Amino acid sequence: MTWRWSNFMNPRKFFEGLAREKIEKLAAELQIKDPLIIYKPNPKFGDLVWDTQKLKQDIPSENIEKLNDENIRFQKAGKFVNIVFNPEKYSRMVLDFINSGEFKKVEGGPKYLIEHTSANPTGPLHIGRARNSIIGDTVARILRRLGNNVRVEYYMNDIGTQVEALLIGMEIFPDLPYTEAYRRVYENIEQYKARIEEYMLRAETGDREFLKATRSKLEKLLEDVLKDLYSIGIKFDGFVWESDFILNGDVKMVLDKLEPYLKDENGAKYIEYNNDKIYLKRSNGTSLYFTRDIAYHIYKSKNFDVPVDVLGEDHKLHFQNLAYVLKLLGIENIKVIFYSYVITKEGKMSTRRGNVIYLRDLLEESVRMAEDEVKKRHPDLDEESIKSLATKIGYSAIRYNIIRYSPEKPITFTWEDALNFEGESAPFIMYSYARSNSILNKTESLHRGDNKFVEREVELIKKMGEYTEILEEAGRSYRPDKLARFSYELASIFNQFYRDCPVLKDPENRDRRLEIVKAFNLILKDAMDTLGLEITEKL
RNA sequence: GGGCCCGUGGCCUAGCCUGGAUAAGGCACUGGCCUUCUAAGCCAGUAAUCCCGGGUUCAAAUCCCGGCGGGCCCGCCA
16 A cells, blocks of 8 residues: 555645755756755745855856746745746636636545544543543544545443442442443442453353343443444544454454463463553453454554544543554554643543533533524524524534644633634634625526636635645545644635725726635535535525 | 653744755734736734753754643553
């Protein structure tokens, strides 16, 4: 499998290629041996800059001037050579690239497996967990958009202390909500130790009847978690049950394969690493979560080119150990995205402190706020339309406000920020989209316009021209926030264009500007789909 | 004690990987813009010792070392 990150040839890369060719030729003529430093500067200087500060020799102005042609202008500015693409030619190429649909073309890439969320269903998701889901889902969408084959899995814990405590809780307190029943057992774990151990032993020795019963109970609870995720557009391609790796013998296989590295301690088995002990087997013969996770990752590695885990920062050590043991088995293709916690002003969310914020509550509040706004703006709208619009806005706002931060950045949750509908937010982006839509809806057909692009138009077009590269970068680095930010910036530039450049009321410029609005509409919709934001034709 | 992450205007964030021209946005605040394609918008303004100290370099928010502050982890739990 070949790795291709540059799926897209695009106009910007094409022009950059032209510029580089010229500079390389000049460098050869002048016998410059040092590497050529060419990068994207602050846009006010140009589209590219050739930075000659490191060169010992000065490049004479005459040589620079000779580089100019109808496509690209080179201009010496001290130790920099500013490079400007011909705005008419470049803009035209970008517009055609987008409006022809070319920008959507991708080539097939490697097979990805994204595992995300994988929470024990001991209660509804809180926003910290939701961050995992939203990051995982958005990364999956980006990778798919780039043409890769992507499968998304939820790893379902049906073995272990927490799960047994949950089951026992529901048995002992059948009348309590299951979250509360679980908490009563888990918080008094000493009291129920014997029973938990008995259940764990049955599960880990592969008691099929027991496991079957466990699963059917957990499946019902899982639905409660998934309901919230489905509502914001997050779906899974499959659910992997932890106990399967015991039933199918993989856990035993892992222990056999690792035998040469295992050390014994009263019957328990461990691997030494960094002066630490990684346990794989208890003295009572049962396996540990770690061991089952190794089995899961062997399955991932065998069936996919690039398995990706989405994990909270609290799992860093676990993953480091996992990577070490997998390496012993010759497995090195596992990638991981770590994200930091969502905390509140009172610190870490905890049930005891009573500062847990559940995703569903946040969504509900967000929709309620959106509803107020919609009613204000469209007093004549019927109840059903209001509800539908408010739901899209409310849900998108939450997704956006979680995805816009880079994953490793800790988020301090405030209702004010989470429910911000202005500035860098989903409603802002949706609003710009709706504006472009309303222009397009008032026209019957699009005609090819002239190439007399004005500055404001060129600025917008250049931003659109960056889209495919932003997608690649977001996918390559697992940074969905880069796409989120780009979408906002693009929408923001469109709003400036909207103010300065009348489209329908200006017959001189109408055709050309309609092309621009159409291109913007296509790009932004594509970006919103990829981010999992709802599309609203009107707002 | 050890390991990892974060530290950028009053608040939040981008830029750091791959060092380069006056550090870029949002929120908040102040003032302005709806008889013209949607004002969830736009324009202007106030506001930053880029945590501190060294080092490397012609050049450091960015790289290296040492601190400080905050977070996470260090279980025969998951």
